[in-house]
Amino acid sequence: MAAHSLSLTITRSRAPLALRRLLPPRLAAAPASRRLSSSSSSSAATATRAWRPGLAGYPPLRPRAATGAGAGRRRIGSELVGCRAMSGSENSTVAAELGVAERSGNVEQLPFVNDKHGGVIIQMVSPMDPAVFSASLKAALAKWREQGIRGVWIKLPITLSNLITPAVEEGFWYHHAEETYLMLAYWLPNTTHTLPVNATHRVGVGAFIMNDKREVLAVQEKSGVLRGLGVWKFPTGVIEPGEDINVGAVREVKEETGIDAEFVEVLAFRQSHKAFFDKSDLFFVCLLRPLSYDITKQDSEIEACQWMPVEEFAAQPFVQKHELVKYILEVSLAKVDKEYAGFSPISIKSAFTDKLSLFYMNRRDLDKASGSSSQ
Amino acid sequence: MAAHSLSLTITRSRAPLALRRLLPPRLAAAPASRRLSSSSSSSAATATRAWRPGLAGYPPLRPRAATGAGAGRRRIGSELVGCRAMSGSENSTVAAELGVAERSGNVEQLPFVNDKHGGVIIQMVSPMDPAVFSASLKAALAKWREQGIRGVWIKLPITLSNLITPAVEEGFWYHHAEETYLMLAYWLPNTTHTLPVNATHRVGVGAFIMNDKREVLAVQEKSGVLRGLGVWKFPTGVIEPGEDINVGAVREVKEETGIDAEFVEVLAFRQSHKAFFDKSDLFFVCLLRPLSYDITKQDSEIEACQWMPVEEFAAQPFVQKHELVKYILEVSLAKVDKEYAGFSPISIKSAFTDKLSLFYMNRRDLDKASGSSSQ
Structure with a gap:
């Protein structure tokens, strides 16, 4: 049983099938530099997800193989929501990457952090002209593709909804939304994407x-x-x-x-x-x-x-x-x-952190069993 | 235990707290006609949801009190996703409401269906000029407010992401998103909203x-x-x-x-x-x-x-x-x-439909108990 990790193996083409069916050709097509991979689309119909949960441990015992500059440092997941907290004491190496905005003509560096799975998370906080955002995103994706970055996430507050369309035009799809933000996702390598499913x-x-x-x-x-x-x-x-x-x-x-x-x-x-x-x-x-x-x-x-x-x-x-x-x-x-035993909870700790969770089991039977168990 | 119904009672102000904190004044403020209710915002901090699940029955045994023209005919929920299917044979009464587009100056009638809880679901399928959409939405909301409509949903395919900002500017917030669409929500009455939470x-x-x-x-x-x-x-x-x-x-x-x-x-x-x-x-x-x-x-x-x-x-x-x-x-x-009993599944039927679900219980103990039970 693997630890919770956002590195999935999903056997389907990078652009979700339903999305490709829906999108007009302009949006459905990968950028020119990625069209080589379009032959993989036939596998999408038999998509099988294999995102495996189990142990609650974070952070990983060791970073995943770094596939690009800064890769392997952060995981996407529980720490993701509430992005301001990401620059806190635990993430000082990440903090420096936030808020760096170098104006260079019509392109700004987008605020992003690396995740622990060879991907990046763009965390937009301040307004940006959609045209500038579009150009900046294009430039960033080109750079990250060269660096071997895998998944790219964009977390957009509802106040920046005008930046959704430029992201969609670059090939991003919706991953999930809560009241105040939309999370978009994209997969750069010419492989099936390995991003986690939304809550079900x-x-x-x-x-x-x-x-x-x-x-x-x-x-x-x-x-x-x-x-x-x-x-x-x-x-x-x-x-x-x-x-x-x-x-x-x-x-x-x-x-x-x-x-x-x-x-x-x-x-x-x-x-x-x-x-x-x-x-x-x-x-x-x-x-x-x-x-x-x-x-x-x-x-x-x-x-x-x-x-x-x-x-x-x-x-x-x-x-x-x-x-x-x-x-x-x-x-x-x-x-x-009568003698009906349900499941009662005990608190258990992760092997990797001090995080607690509740484990529900038939404690009456387990107590009886352990009284004479050799295990 | 009530049946699954999307009629929640959520004790919080209509504009979600987190959203109101995030939005600039222009977006956070309710439309002028609704500002009377702004005093309710203090209750948001102690929000308690009471959306109650339990029985799996649909449709409701009887429609909820209709609060507007056509209200009480459809429920929001399982039938919602995949809106094209809604105009199928089961929903012939609804079909007539879809696709009606009466051009009247710069305002088009938006395609919508009524739900069973006194609300409406706008299901955008075709592109629309954002300015026209904005004007049409304003007109529709004004009409629905007069009619006593409660929740208003907008289901926007990812291809129509350019209509998100006009909706947000009218006061809509994000409810959830899947790969191919974003669902926005809004609450018209001057009461706390009763919309269901997203999957958790x-x-x-x-x-x-x-x-x-x-x-x-x-x-x-x-x-x-x-x-x-x-x-x-x-x-x-x-x-x-x-x-x-x-x-x-x-x-x-x-x-x-x-x-x-x-x-x-x-x-x-x-x-x-x-x-x-x-x-x-x-x-x-x-x-x-x-x-x-x-x-x-x-x-x-x-x-x-x-x-x-x-x-x-x-x-x-x-x-x-x-x-x-x-x-x-x-x-x-x-x-x-040893003698450890877990939960094993049996198939059970809803009281209201033929829908099946699995009920997991300690069957060993229940079988033992029922052998001598007077119940």
């Missing part, structure tokens, strides 16, 4: 909480497909960016109902696709233990909230016909009444 | 496969942070867009090693943050059972591949110091040698 999943949580009177915490929502139908459901919500599942489940319950609770286990999860904007969804069924009992309903989202006898909850026609709710009830009742 | 997670898999000689399938990779270090690791990979976890694990093993395998269980998973581009990562540890044994190494990504005695694998110094690998070994050996 949204993560949701549902909370099963039962008090000692066998009442479950149930809500009716003001919006959504069950609006106005009188259906009682478990508190659910979407994980915030950067939030842990166990934290998100407790937060959602508190927000919707005012109930304090502690996380116990992930009892099950569901993966579904095309949930929104063609993206997928992972929904984690969480068992929580109540720490308070007085309900304070959130008025903006929640129509009603109560501690509801579990039999009454289960008897709803909606629950009877809905497989997901049926299974949530089954695993939850198995957990509180 | 990438999903990876690691495969533990052992043959009956207690040898595990192990690879050395040609790239990544372990490159050239002689470290043997489990096959890993990233889930493709729209791919099931169990399918992705089998695919990755086949691609890297040529070994056919069948999926058994998810033994554990890890959630980590800021894994790439500030996004989070869910990594699922999968137990697979080999169906073939002759290795055919993938040359482009894999340096070496072998069936390796598990003790030898575990003895690697790298494994010893890496908590994630240590736990993967622990749960996997507990599984093959």
